[in-house]
Amino acid sequence: MSRRPFSPKVVTANALLEGDAIWLTRDDRWTRNMAEAELITDEAVADDRLLFAMSQPDVVVGAYLVDAKDTGNGPEPIHFREDFRTRGPSNYAHGKQVEGV
Amino acid sequence: MYKYNEFDEGFVRERVSQFRAQVERRLDGSLTEDEFKPLRLMNGLYLQLHAYMLRVAIPYGTLNSRQMRQLAMIADKWDQGYGHFTTRQNIQYNWPKLKDVPDILEALADVEMHALQTSGNTIRNVTADHFAGAAADEIADPRPVAELIRQWSTDHPEFQFLPRKFKVAVTGSPNDRAVTKAHDIGLRMVRNDAGEAGYEVIVGGGLGRTPMIGKVIREFLPQAHLLPYLESIVSVYNVLGRRDNKYKARIKITVAENGLDEFRTRVDARFEQVRAQFKGFDQEILAKIEQSFAPPAFRSAPETDYEAARSKNGAFRAWTDTNLAEHKAPGYAIVTVSIKAHGATPGDTTSEQMRVLADIAERFGHDELRISHEQNVILPHIHKSDLPEVYAVLRDNGLATANVGLISDIIACPGMDYCALATARSIPIAQEIATRFDDLKLEHEIGELKLKISGCINACGHHHVGHIGILGLDRAGVESYQITLGGDATETAAVGERAGPGFSADDIVPAIERIVQAYLEHREGPEEIFLETYRRVGMAPFKVALYPEKESAHAA
Numbered sequence A: 001m002s003r004r005p006f007s008p009k010v011v012t013a014n015a016l017l018e019g020d021a022i023w024l025t026r027d028d029r030w031t032r033n034m035a036e037a038e039l040i041t042d043e044a045v046a047d048d049r050l051l052f053a054m055s056q057p058d059v060v061v062g063a064y065l066v067d068a069k070d071t072g073n074g075p076e077p078i079h080f081r082e083d084f085r086t087r088g089p090s091n092y093a094h095g096k097q098v099e100g101v
Numbered sequence B: 001m002y003k004y005n006e007f008d009e010g011f012v013r014e015r016v017s018q019f020r021a022q023v024e025r026r027l028d029g030s031l032t033e034d035e036f037k038p039l040r041l042m043n044g045l046y047l048q049l050h051a052y053m054l055r056v057a058i059p060y061g062t063l064n065s066r067q068m069r070q071l072a073m074i075a076d077k078w079d080q081g082y083g084h085f086t087t088r089q090n091i092q093y094n095w096p097k098l099k100d101v102p103d104i105l106e107a108l109a110d111v112e113m114h115a116l117q118t119s120g121n122t123i124r125n126v127t128a129d130h131f132a133g134a135a136a137d138e139i140a141d142p143r144p145v146a147e148l149i150r151q152w153s154t155d156h157p158e159f160q161f162l163p164r165k166f167k168v169a170v171t172g173s174p175n176d177r178a179v180t181k182a183h184d185i186g187l188r189m190v191r192n193d194a195g196e197a198g199y200e201v202i203v204g205g206g207l208g209r210t211p212m213i214g215k216v217i218r219e220f221l222p223q224a225h226l227l228p229y230l231e232s233i234v235s236v237y238n239v240l241g242r243r244d245n246k247y248k249a250r251i252k253i254t255v256a257e258n259g260l261d262e263f264r265t266r267v268d269a270r271f272e273q274v275r276a277q278f279k280g281f282d283q284e285i286l287a288k289i290e291q292s293f294a295p296p297a298f299r300s301a302p303e304t305d306y307e308a309a310r311s312k313n314g315a316f317r318a319w320t321d322t323n324l325a326e327h328k329a330p331g332y333a334i335v336t337v338s339i340k341a342h343g344a345t346p347g348d349t350t351s352e353q354m355r356v357l358a359d360i361a362e363r364f365g366h367d368e369l370r371i372s373h374e375q376n377v378i379l380p381h382i383h384k385s386d387l388p389e390v391y392a393v394l395r396d397n398g399l400a401t402a403n404v405g406l407i408s409d410i411i412a413c414p415g416m417d418y419c420a421l422a423t424a425r426s427i428p429i430a431q432e433i434a435t436r437f438d439d440l441k442l443e444h445e446i447g448e449l450k451l452k453i454s455g456c457i458n459a460c461g462h463h464h465v466g467h468i469g470i471l472g473l474d475r476a477g478v479e480s481y482q483i484t485l486g487g488d489a490t491e492t493a494a495v496g497e498r499a500g501p502g503f504s505a506d507d508i509v510p511a512i513e514r515i516v517q518a519y520l521e522h523r524e525g526p527e528e529i530f531l532e533t534y535r536r537v538g539m540a541p542f543k544v545a546l547y548p549e550k551e552s553a554h555a556a
Ligand code: SF4
Pocket: B413, B414, B415, B416, B419, B420, B421, B422, B423, B454, B455, B456, B457, B458, B459, B460, B461
């Protein structure tokens, strides 16, 4: 039985203090700018990175893996929900779209 | 209005200081998120898409000016200068920081407010008719009873871990403005043939994944039996309710699976035990509570200024036509302040607007304000002679939109602009529909039309009971909007019927326009509102309007 190829992913979560969306970088930081996130193309690495994220309960809440695509300018979201998380709400200029991240 | 007694005050303060310690322990790492989450939810603190969200209860929707000003202060000091009024008479702050939340709760306690039991599997904020204590059609003010239920259910040891959340609504009027039939328990104050006051008890209503209209479990419950009877219902549910499946855990499923008769038999049996434990103390408390809801001292004054302003000023007249309701005291009116300016976010109020509303309430409105489940603010007691001045102040602050009950008076949940559970956005759809119909200058001609939008199947936007309901879904990674027609939130409650396949975000506004056009073509006259036309002609003409190609292909 052939497995479905692994689609590239990023690790994302909410920051414990502010509650806003954050992504895990290659050098183990959390960034508020998704373009700086680590795009993971290997399933075993993805599981490993998620465990790493979940081992930081004093920094992040609710870490999960989610599909992303490579654009040459860093990873970008595929699903509209993840897209909204990079910007903030559509009814006001609040959140990331004005925080200069 | 009701004032906290020492017990209420001490209890709320104690809970705030407990939560302060819990937040500290979370921040220093001694509590994990798994440990902390239930604790924060007990205090109304959610983690949403972009930030934490604090849900504050406004019991039975009633506020005084001091409380409203405090809500404004909190919005300015710890949030982005606004708050969102919800369909369950709560206010939500969308941007609090975790470390600030204990201070916010303390500020709420200063004005006798809290965020307790606005989440979790408990008895939630008790809601009531937003015209309570003012409506001309009212048998009695439902708020004393709502307050009694609040006191009974807050921190009730048996009911902190129910199978699922539990919502109670009360109305004192035959015209149901509190959506009692879509609650776990709905109470309608009635009088029996002997003229005694009591309640019609409705059980097992609810929206969400499996929408159901509540069923009458007791046609007439004497007033003195209320708490023991409620306790019996919740206690039978607590035992029978399914904890194995979240989607089957609400009381509506318990009642449906066991049958109303079986459920009633068990409640009656339980009631025989429970009522012995209530020794009339609850009635003494109720009598005390009732005193704090004594009506204000209404004054009598001529209404000539009001009539003169109406004939002189067309905009004022239009506003009085849509935004006033009949008051029980002569010379008075109930003012609904629309929080639905065309293109604005339904239910969102800036801190400045909150202060303006507080000022008006204090100057002209016997210091009373209400929040409606339709996400508007009510000034329940305004003398008609003051209306021209009240209107002028509202207008200067962007609060005089004359659209109450019309198509742009939309209920919309926060949807995917904020809510972590959402499957699509609702706010932009509401904004576009309101703007479109304002451009068309058609909404007054259309007349009463309740449009309600939810951003997921949980139905916080009450879409099932909208005359037109819109449900936002995720269809293969694209926002898609499903339409239901013929829903009704009142005493003639009905769940809307699905019209057919959904529409994309771009196509949903034109689709709504086609529905309205079909209504205008088919109605017998302007006095037949949308819902009546729908009930008379059924779904067919609306389907033709919505899906022209498909329907003509079908006919060919
Ligand atoms: S209906 Fe869904 S999207 Fe809307 S507020 Fe409720 S849970 Fe969130």
